[in-house]
Amino acid sequence: MTLIPDLDREARRRRPRKAVLLVALTATLSLLCCAGGMAAFFLDGLSSDDQTLSAYGCGAGGPLPATGDMPRLSGFNESQLRNAAAIINVGAKLKVPPKGWVIAVATAMQESSLTNHGYLGTRNDHDSLGLFQQRPSQGWGTPAQVQDPEYASRKFYEKLVKVKGWERMPLTDAAQKVQRSAFPDAYAKHELAAAEIVNQLADGAARAAGASAALACTAMGDVSASGWTTPVKAGLVSGFRTASRPDHQGVDLGAARGDDILAAAAGTVIVSRCDNDSEPPFRCDRDGSPSTPGCGWYVDIKHAGEIITRYCHMLYRPKVQVGDTVAAGQQIGIVGTSGHSSGPHLHFEVHLNGDRSSSGATNPMVWMRERGAPLGTGE
Template sequence: MSETRRPRSRRRRPLRAAVGLLVLMAVAGYFVVQRASNGGGAPYCTAAVAAAAGAGSDGARQSYEMTTEQAANAATIAAVGIAKGLPDRAVTIALATAMQESSLRNIDHGDRDSLGLFQQRPSQGWGTPEQIMDPVYSAGIFYDHLVDVPGYSRLPLTVAAQKVQRSGYPQAYAKHEPDATVLTAAFGEGGTLSCSGPAPAPGDPRTVRAEVARAFGEGALAGEPGGEAGADGASVLLARGEGPGAVRRGRAMAHWAVARAQELGIARVSYEGQGWIGGQARGQWRPGAAGGGTGTAGAAEAPGNEIRLLVAR
């Protein structure tokens, strides 16, 4: 290249950089708009908690965003702990452990023969591969081992998790504690979970009831086994029960339903005067019934001690 052409090439570089930056900003803006409007972005979920409710030891984390797959697995882990009557600390330890071991994904591979959410090993007596790949089972056996640790609720999270997992990197659990605390509050008391995305595809109310029973026990079911049929779908009733822990249990079931809505075809959730509708309001909970006053099955607000789900048809 001649000497006279080199300066011209150099003068073009800032212009090319500016054009490239504008294109990048335009693409990013497009995806932001699509995501905010539920128009075509991938579904996602956000757990949020007020700082006063305890968003972690440093108070810096107030929300945690994840895919619907991660939210569904987190919901199962929380549900199993709450169904067992365990305290929030146990749920936080379990969630932080799964966040480190699998990023809340039910993976079928790992170090040596490790599998699943908690990377449990069949060769070490955690169960068969099929059992370990079942999130309800893997969460349940994690909790069973955790409660055998003396004073686990008073131990640092890394210590409690390590006594169960026996990991080669025990300190790695610590960085997940703030986010795990937010998730615990979202599925229990003090927080909320919202899931954005398109309206769920049709589901089967019997499958929904079976999954609820697996996570929370048969006592969580109410109403007819096949649901109450209506124009928009089948209304499935869940009962939070009475006595201590009923409010926590009810909130957990309602948010579990939102987390698994895409997978199970749950179009609406109604509980304690709040409603969630898939594909609307950017996935946020809103005051009032989840049916929007259409008069169809599942549109009415759930009774005070029940959670009403509308399964799309």
């Protein structure tokens, strides 16, 4: 039996020979380690966008000075970006890991819209001032001090790094530990935009390893500063909406039977079930096949920004239940081949705008790469 069918002639013509060999080798190794698999995967027309990682920076170029030229970023004016740059530069000087920069920028977005507010009369919440709406009466400093972006940022970081385990917390929880806001969940909605600001102003630092101040790209299994990590350590064997599978709403990662499946980011479990539990011939407690419908045992997780990730074909009942809060990198299940599957692997999807249907699906390769957790690079 041929493990990997030959790529179609047109796909081979478009791709460099080296890329074809690399993808084929990755898929072969993935299949060989999957003992007990039922049949081979079909390596189907992976796009060059799926295979090639762009040369993004990971923060090593350093943040832009707050007094320098600012990039154009939709939704933010020059003054707001200068304030964000000031926040980021203070974090860098204090050697706070880049995840702290993302938390700080998101916090200032919620508290002040990145605007250095003075006294606003009746619109003030008590005596709150500055980017972080810090209160002089609560010991944050004098009114003049908390309206100094560098001072205010330093005070924020000093409190943040004293929070035990802040590097592993969801952004909104870490921010709330510092701010003690009356709206503790409000910070989450700024997470994606804050990460993009940090990327724009600090050479892609939101893609760097979140728990390290070294400003290096994430290694396999690291959680990036933007809060994302790879769900499995495995090569890519089938791409998103390829020519031969236009209805394939995710990607297939050739992990071995029994490998851990990890939550790609912090969030809340909204689905945890067998896709065909109501039909006895297709129950999930057995290997599936190409003629078996559905995802098998699967999980959907809802993340900040109305993002949903999906994890299909688990070996057993998932390790998480609906309503559970999970951290990035937390085990949620085990790789198997239940449902519509021809061998052990993880089918992984990313959906935007809270839309679990095919209309909300986006290319996971691009999404994860942008967040510093590229898929399909193996171990």
